Amino acid sequence: xxxxxxxxxxxxxxxxxxxxxxxxxxxxxxxxxxxxxxxxxxxxxxxxxxxxxxxxxxxxxxxxxxxxxxxxxxxxxxxxxxxxxxxxxxxxxxxxxxxxxxxxxxxxxxxxxxxxxxxxxxxxxxxxxxxxxxxxxxxxxxxxxxxxxxxxxxxxxxxxxxxxxxxxxxxxxxxxxxxxxxxxxxxxxxxxxxxxxxxxxxxxxxxxxxxxxxxxxxxxxxxxxxxxxxxxxxxxxxxxxxxxxxxxxxxxxxxxxxxxxxxxxxxxxxxxxxxxxxxxxxxxxxxxxxxxxxxxxxxxxxxx
Amino acid sequence: xxxxxxxxxxxxxxxxxxxxxxxxxxxxxxxxxxxxxxxxxxxxxxxxxxxxxxxxxxxxxxxxxxxxxxxxxxxxxxxxxxxxxxxxxxxxxxxxxxxxxxxxxxxxxxxxxxxxxxxxxxxxxxxxxxxxxxxxxxxxxxxxxxxxxxxxxxxxxxxxxxxxxxxxxxxxxxxxxxxxxxxxxxxxxxxxxxxxxxxxxxxxxxxxxxxxxxxxxxxxxxxxxxxxxxxxxxxxxxxxxxxxxxxxxxxxxxxxxxxxxxxxxxxxxxxxxxxxxxxxxxxxxxxxxxxxxxxxxxxxxxxxxxxxxxxxxxxxxxxxxxxxxxxxxxxxxxxxxxxxxxxxxxxxxxxxx
Amino acid sequence: xxxxxxxxxxxxxxxxxxxxxxxxxxxxxxxxxxxxxxxxxxxxxxxxxxxxxxxxxxxxxxxxxxxxxxxxxxxxxxxxxxxxxxxxxxxxxxxxxxxxxxxxxxxxxxxxxxxxxxxxxxxxxxxxxxxxxxxxxxxxxxxxxxxxxxxxxxxxxxxxxxxxxxxxxxxxxxxxxxxxxxxxxxxxxxxxxxxxxxxxxxxxxxxxxxxxxxxxxxxxxxxxxxxxxxxxxxxxxxxxxxxxxxxxxxxxxxxxxxxxxxxxxx
Numbered sequence: 070x071x072x073x074x075x076x077x078x079x080x081x082x083x084x085x086x087x088x089x090x091x092x093x094x095x096x097x098x099x100x101x102x103x104x105x106x107x108x109x110x111x112x113x114x115x116x117x118x119x120x121x122x123x124x125x126x127x128x129x130x131x132x133x134x135x136x137x138x139x140x141x142x143x144x145x146x147x148x149x150x151x152x153x154x155x156x157x158x159x160x161x162x163x164x165x166x167x168x169x170x171x172x173x174x175x176x177x178x179x180x181x182x183x184x185x186x187x188x189x190x191x192x193x194x195x196x197x198x199x200x201x202x203x204x205x206x207x208x209x210x211x212x213x214x215x216x217x218x219x220x221x222x223x224x225x226x227x228x229x230x231x232x233x234x235x236x237x238x239x240x241x242x243x244x245x246x247x248x249x250x251x252x253x254x255x256x257x258x259x260x261x262x263x264x265x266x267x268x269x270x271x272x273x274x275x276x277x278x279x280x281x282x283x284x285x286x287x288x289x290x291x292x293x294x295x296x297x298x299x300x301x302x303x304x305x306x307x308x309x310x311x312x313x314x315x316x317x318x319x320x321x322x323x324x325x326x327x328x329x330x331x332x333x334x335x336x337x338x339x340x341x342x343x344x345x346x347x348x349x350x351x352x353x354x355x356x357x358x359x360x361x362x363x364x365x366x367x368x369x370x371x372x373x
Numbered sequence: 374x375x376x377x378x379x380x381x382x383x384x385x386x387x388x389x390x391x392x393x394x395x396x397x398x399x400x401x402x403x404x405x406x407x408x409x410x411x412x413x414x415x416x417x418x419x420x421x422x423x424x425x426x427x428x429x430x431x432x433x434x435x436x437x438x439x440x441x442x443x444x445x446x447x448x449x450x451x452x453x454x455x456x457x458x459x460x461x462x463x464x465x466x467x468x469x470x471x472x473x474x475x476x477x478x479x480x481x482x483x484x485x486x487x488x489x490x491x492x493x494x495x496x497x498x499x500x501x502x503x504x505x506x507x508x509x510x511x512x513x514x515x516x517x518x519x520x521x522x523x524x525x526x527x528x529x530x531x532x533x534x535x536x537x538x539x540x541x542x543x544x545x546x547x548x549x550x551x552x553x554x555x556x557x558x559x560x561x562x563x564x565x566x567x568x569x570x571x572x573x574x575x576x577x578x579x580x581x582x583x584x585x586x587x588x589x590x591x592x593x594x595x596x597x598x599x600x601x602x603x604x605x606x607x608x609x610x611x612x613x614x615x616x617x618x619x620x621x622x623x624x625x626x627x628x629x630x631x632x633x634x635x636x637x638x639x640x641x642x643x644x645x646x647x648x649x650x651x652x653x654x655x656x657x658x659x660x661x662x663x664x665x666x667x668x669x670x671x672x673x674x675x676x677x678x679x680x681x682x683x684x685x686x687x688x689x690x691x692x693x694x695x696x697x698x699x700x701x702x703x704x705x706x707x708x709x710x711x712x713x714x715x716x717x718x719x720x721x722x723x724x725x726x
Numbered sequence: 727x728x729x730x731x732x733x734x735x736x737x738x739x740x741x742x743x744x745x746x747x748x749x750x751x752x753x754x755x756x757x758x759x760x761x762x763x764x765x766x767x768x769x770x771x772x773x774x775x776x777x778x779x780x781x782x783x784x785x786x787x788x789x790x791x792x793x794x795x796x797x798x799x800x801x802x803x804x805x806x807x808x809x810x811x812x813x814x815x816x817x818x819x820x821x822x823x824x825x826x827x828x829x830x831x832x833x834x835x836x837x838x839x840x841x842x843x844x845x846x847x848x849x850x851x852x853x854x855x856x857x858x859x860x861x862x863x864x865x866x867x868x869x870x871x872x873x874x875x876x877x878x879x880x881x882x883x884x885x886x887x888x889x890x891x892x893x894x895x896x897x898x899x900x901x902x903x904x905x906x907x908x909x910x911x912x913x914x915x916x917x918x919x920x921x922x923x924x925x926x927x928x929x930x931x932x933x934x935x936x937x938x939x940x941x942x943x944x945x946x947x948x949x950x951x952x953x954x955x956x957x958x959x960x961x962x963x964x965x966x967x968x969x970x971x972x973x974x975x976x977x978x979x980x981x982x983x984x985x986x987x988x989x990x991x992x
Binding site: 105113181213309343 | 734840868
């Protein structure tokens with residue numbers, strides 16, 4: 070009669086419980102979506118990896134053999150090292166700038182009163198959903214040639230004396246990318262700020278902390294996970310960005326995405342383009358997964 | 374009376390019902406026969422298996438073993454939507470996108486009741502729970518008590534064979550809860566609907582039920598009328614869980630006519646007991662007297678209609694409840710003697726824990 | 727609540743200016759009366775909006791984008807809603823892996839997806855067809871439709887559905903009368919967000935589109951590659967206007983920060 074063996078166990082409180090006769094239901098509810106993804110995501114990706122090992126010639130086209138030619142070319146030709154280096158540099162600087170500007174802005178937004186906060190949140194996050202082409206076109210107009218509004222403005226303010234080159238430079242690409250990526254950073258920090266107990270700041274204040282100390286010792290450590298996860302998103306999206314580098318960077322300032330585009334649709338060397346794309350994917354997956362693991366381990370207690 | 378209702382053909386039967394989640398046994402060998410019109414409470418602390426049992430009756434969980442029969446028919450293979458049971462959920466589970474009337478009408482629609490009859494029965498059901506005039510309100514715009522009434526009307530309007538109530542009053546404040554208890558009892562009596570209530574609130578179970586099923590750790594501890602279970606708890610658990618109780622360590626002394634002795638208090642002992650024994654007495658059955666177990670009042674708390682005393686005695690701590698009859702009561706620190714009638718106590722072998 | 731100091735407000739002003747500048751410039755230039763890129767200093771003109779009509783490629787691309795967005799997000803929902811319901815209702819084995827699979831188009835760079843789809847659909851003989859575009863867009867917008875539906879389904883009190891079941895509702899009736907109405911805001915928001923994603927996508931689509939199936943962003947991109955003139959700014963202004971309408975709907979329906987929360991994250 071003794072229930073000693075079961076008493077120590079925690080009480081089971083089932084919240085989601087399968088109905089006795091409907092236990093097959095999840096299978097046919099999920100199967101269509103799984104098949105869709107296997108058929109139209111996994112198979113094409115596998116084919117692309119395979120493609121990167123195929124041979125290609127100007128006149129013979131694609132030859133379905135398994136060779137390392139494309140990978141050797143990427144590994145040895147300094148052109149690819151320079152291109153991937155540029156991609157990495159642009160992504161890193163963009164990430165840094167969005168974090169430095171986006172985190173304070175999210176904090177300022179969070180301190181605003183309800184109505185203003187809603188309005189500015191809409192203004193800052195809204196661009197996220199506006200076509201990247203339209204937004205980048207705006208930067209092209211601001212930077213562009215003799216009519217470049219940015220230069221006119223900076224010169225009339227006396228910040229610079231002669232026009233700075235923005236179009237077709239890395240600086241221009243970074244500025245436009247920062248604009249494109251900023252909503253992701255603000256959103257990520259904003260989410261972290263929402264989890265913050267406002268009383269904590271008051272508690273620090275009551276203990277004699279000044280505003281700078283509060284931000285440095287109380288707020289920043291708590292929103293750091295948000296900044297870091299925002300940084301991971303911004304980095305991976307910047308490193309694979311296409312429209313902005315293509316329009317602002319022009320034809321010479323190649324990054325990984327624009328190079329893959331060129332190989333596929335201009336040079337028609339698909340195997341080489343596939344190798345570039347696969348390398349980009351593999352690199353990003355490694356960096357993102359690694360960074361995520363690091364952030365989660367470091368901030369496990371903040372994440373709860 | 375209880376004996377009568379037990380002899381009638383049971384409406385709902387649970388036989389050797391058990392439920393395990395992996396290696397954890399949530400309910401063990403549950404046996405119960407519910408007579409038509411009976412009001413049964415499953416009472417116990419959280420995790421005792423009462424909600425799991427209710428969910429097996431409702432059909433949201435399948436029993437690992439045993440059978441559940443409704444009017445003689447095995448329910449195990451019947452889909453929850455075909456069981457015809459009325460359920461009131463702890464969260465009320467009203468459909469937030471429907472008005473009160475639409476909520477109540479839903480079950481009738483499922484039964485394809487004609488529109489005219491539907492309207493009439495919805496009106497009557499809402500009137501029964503005192504919500505006439507609230508037909509077009511949405512649940513979000515109703516108070517907790519009103520939502521509770523809609524949930525009750527919705528469950529009753531389909532004329533269920535059994536009404537299942539899953540902690541329905543636990544989200545209400547104390548005053549409203551008392552009102553709803555009385556109303557629930559009245560409605561249940563009027564309709565004669567067989568009802569099973571799951572609760573962890575002993576007063577709720579005591580005041581509403583014909584019979585109480587006290588559960589602990591997945592097992593039934595005792596089944597009986599409220600008075601029976603309160604007066605004659607079959608185990609220390611039931612005694613502790615249903616109301617407060619005092620446990621004193623006493624000794625059996627003398628041989629010829631042996632006596633139970635607890636300090637200065639003694640009474641004739643039943644035959645066959647020896648060594649240390651535990652006496653259980655309810656706080657309201659202990660009085661202050663000239664002779665008896667000597668003690669000292671450690672704390673005296675005024676609780677409106679009664680006084681609560683915490684006393685220290687040589688046989689262990691004691692709680693004494695005395696009605697506020699306007700007479701002088703012993704103060705804190707005062708020496709007192711505690712006494713009770715032998716028939717008000719229950720005995721167990723061994724010293725008190 | 728502590729207020730922002732003047733320094734913070736100045737920073738905020740510059741920040742908002744930075745965020746709005748390129749969008750405002752595009753919209754202003756679209757109204758120029760001149761024949762070249764300039765701000766409308768000599769009054770506003772609609773000539774460049776009228777000029778769109780004389781350039782059928784843009785009009786056609788607009789209809790392609792609209793149809794593609796509406797259709798792909800709708801079909802994505804047909805897959806996403808059952809999957810989200812199953813994942814929230816049942817103890818599905820491998821739940822984490824399945825969710826990762828369904829959200830994977832957010833993690834995989836669109837340029838890689840574009841390359842993979844081009845390879846795949848060309849091998850199937852579907853290169854440059856609307857069908858290929860549609861299939862690709864369904865997969866790419868799926869995570870957006872899926873996540874909002876999942877959040878709505880997870881937020882549903884399971885006892886509400888049980889109450890409906892106990893009252894006799896089963897199978898499809900339960901879904902139509904109780905579950906769907908309750909998750910509808912999430913589903914509609916998911917559709918709108920998915921539509922915007924499809925409507926705006928350039929990076930993946932540019933690999934798949936052929937003359938005749940070019941979407942508006944692709945047409946604009948190819949146009950900008952050749953030259954930038956006020957015509958493309960007026961087209962952009964129209965795109966911005968369409969997006970604004972959807973944005974307003976989303977904000978009303980669901981709250982913009984909730985819709986976007988975690989967008990692009992994992």
